[in-house]
Each structure stands twice: as structure tokens, then as C-alpha cells.
Amino acid sequence: MSQIRLDKCLTLLGIGTRTEVKTLIRKGAVLVRDQRITDPSAKFDAENAEIQVGATQYVFKSSRTIMMNKTAGVLTAARDPKQKTVMDTLPEIYVGLGCMPVGRLDKDTTGLLILTSDGQLAHRLISPMHEVGKVYEAVIDGPFTDMDREAFERGIEIRDSDGTFTAKPAKVRVMENGDHESIVRLSITEGKYHQVKRMFAMRGRTVTGLRRLAIGRLWLDHLEPGAFRELGPEEIALLEQDGDEL
Ligand code: URA
Numbered sequence: 001m002s003q004i005r006l007d008k009c010l011t012l013l014g015i016g017t018r019t020e021v022k023t024l025i026r027k028g029a030v031l032v033r034d035q036r037i038t039d040p041s042a043k044f045d046a047e048n049a050e051i052q053v054g055a056t057q058y059v060f061k062s063s064r065t066i067m068m069n070k071t072a073g074v075l076t077a078a079r080d081p082k083q084k085t086v087m088d089t090l091p092e093i094y095v096g097l098g099c100m101p102v103g104r105l106d107k108d109t110t111g112l113l114i115l116t117s118d119g120q121l122a123h124r125l126i127s128p129m130h131e132v133g134k135v136y137e138a139v140i141d142g143p144f145t146d147m148d149r150e151a152f153e154r155g156i157e158i159r160d161s162d163g164t165f166t167a168k169p170a171k172v173r174v175m176e177n178g179d180h181e182s183i184v185r186l187s188i189t190e191g192k193y194h195q196v197k198r199m200f201a202m203r204g205r206t207v208t209g210l211r212r213l214a215i216g217r218l219w220l221d222h223l224e225p226g227a228f229r230e231l232g233p234e235e236i237a238l239l240e241q242d243g244d245e246l
Contacts, residue, residue, distance in 0.1 A: 004043065004044070005042070007040035013051070014092070015053055024053060030051065030053050032044055032051050047061070065114065065117075065118060065230065066114065066115045067230075068115060068223070068227070068228035069113075069225055069228070070109070070112075071110055072107070074089065076107075078100060086113060086115065087100075087115075097117045098117040102114040102115065102116055102121075103191045106194065108210070112212045113212070114239065115228075121239070124240060126191060128190050128191075132215060133171070133243045135186070135243060136212050138185075139183050139207065139208050139209035140200055140207055143179055152169075152199065155170075156199050157202070162198065163193075168188065168189055170186045172186050214243055215243075216242070
């Protein structure tokens with residue numbers, strides 16, 4: 001997004017509707033890099049441009065990356081005719097800038113979801129070639145044994161109605177171990193369909209709750225369920241670093 005119309009840029013910034021911002025521009029209320037522009041259709045290179053509207057200063061960035069604390073019951077999809085998606089919970093500006101979810105969390109999975117308009121970043125985070133670790137915390141309906149741990153660390157062979165593959169070795173940390181319920185953290189570098197649930201299913205366990213806690217070295221912080229915030233460059237860099245703690 002290099003050259004962009006001024007009226008579009010202002011709507012993406014959330015300043016008003018197309019009609020409202022056109023009026024503001026024509027009234028002379030808008031300065032771009034200290035120059036007053038009164039033509040709403042004027043095109044300019046908006047990246048990092050300082051834009052003043054009345055007394056308020058904005059900086060336009062076309063590339064945005066967001067951390068969201070996804071709640072259960074929301075689909076990780078761009079749009080769905082019937083069900084609420086994570087995109088429905090975002091302000092229009094992010095949709096307009098092309099933010100999309102990176103990978104998928106199941107409808108009932110909660111926790112860290114990244115949305116970005118940076119296609120290359122999205123590719124690096126989901127491509128198995130780049131082996132970016134994703135940390136999940138699973139609640140399961142029974143104990144997690146030493147044999148389960150060995151199987152996870154070796155790489156579980158998955159054979160079910162959704163297909164067959166050998167999962168890459170997972171890192172494991174048992175948080176609680178009980179006869180009827182256990183809590184297990186694992187870090188995996190792949191994101192196959194229902195991967196974590198299928199890994200536990202191969203060990204005879206059902207996942208009763210699943211939350212993603214981290215991607216790379218970026219951990220979900222204290223965002224309220226359903227809330228989101230933009231990430232800065234240092235945090236975006238953490239996403240691609242090898243996470244060694246669980
Ligand atoms: N694995 C799953 O089974 N579900 C998710 O949502 C993510 C990973």
C-alpha cells in the first residue's frame with residue numbers, strides 16, 4: 001500500500017466516514033507532512049506519514065500486527081455467513097488494512113491469536129519449514145504418564161479419520177497430573193488440523209480445554225478474554241524466535 005488517496009487514508013485511520021473526511025479535507029483541516037491538502041482524491045505515499053487533523057496528530061502505518069486473546073465460540077476465519085468470526089470483533093480499520101488471522105484456532109480453543117496485514121510474516125509463522133514453536137496448554141481427562149511423555153517427545157504417529165502423519169517431536173511440561181484430570185503444556189512447530197487434540201487422542205485422552213499461550217517467544221499477556229492490542233516491532237521480532245521455555 002504505497003500510494004493511497006487522502007480520503008481513504010483518513011477513513012482507515014478511523015477519523016470518519018468517506019463523506020465526513022471529504023468535508024474535513026475540503027475545509028482545510030488536514031495537513032500531511034506539514035502541507036495542507038484540500039483535495040480528497042490527492043494520492044500520496046502514506047507509509048509513516050504524519051497526518052494532522054485539526055489539533056490531532058496521527059501516524060499512518062499500513063502494516064499492522066495484532067495479538068488477540070481469543071474466546072471460545074468464535075471462528076478463526078475472515079468471514080462466515082452464520083457464525084461470529086474473530087474479524088467481526090475487530091474495528092474496521094484493521095479489516096481495511098487487510099489484517100487476517102495467522103493460522104487457525106478451533107472454535108472452542110482460547111488464547112493467543114495473531115492477526116496481521118503482513119503476508120510474509122504470516123507465512124513465516126505458519127510454514128512448517130520455519131519451525132516456529134507454538135505453546136498450548138491442554139486440560140485432559142486422565143493422567144499423563146511417562147510413556148505419554150516419551151511418545152510426545154519422540155513424535156506421535158497419528159492415524160485417524162482425518163489422515164495419517166507423524167507429528168514432529170513436541171516439548172512437554174506437565175503442570176498438574178491427576179487420575180481424572182491433568183494439565184499439560186506442549187510446544188509444537190506444526191499446525192495440522194486439530195493437531196493437539198489428535199495427538200492426545202492417539203494416547204487415549206480427550207482434550208477438555210485448550211488454550212494457546214505463546215508463539216515463538218511471545219507470550220499472551222494480561223489481555224481480557226476477547227481483547228486485542230497492536231504489537232510493536234520488538235514484540236513482532238519475538239514471534240519468530242525460538243522459544244525454549246514452557
Ligand atoms: N490443536 C488443536 O487441536 N486445536 C487448536 O485449536 C490448535 C491446535
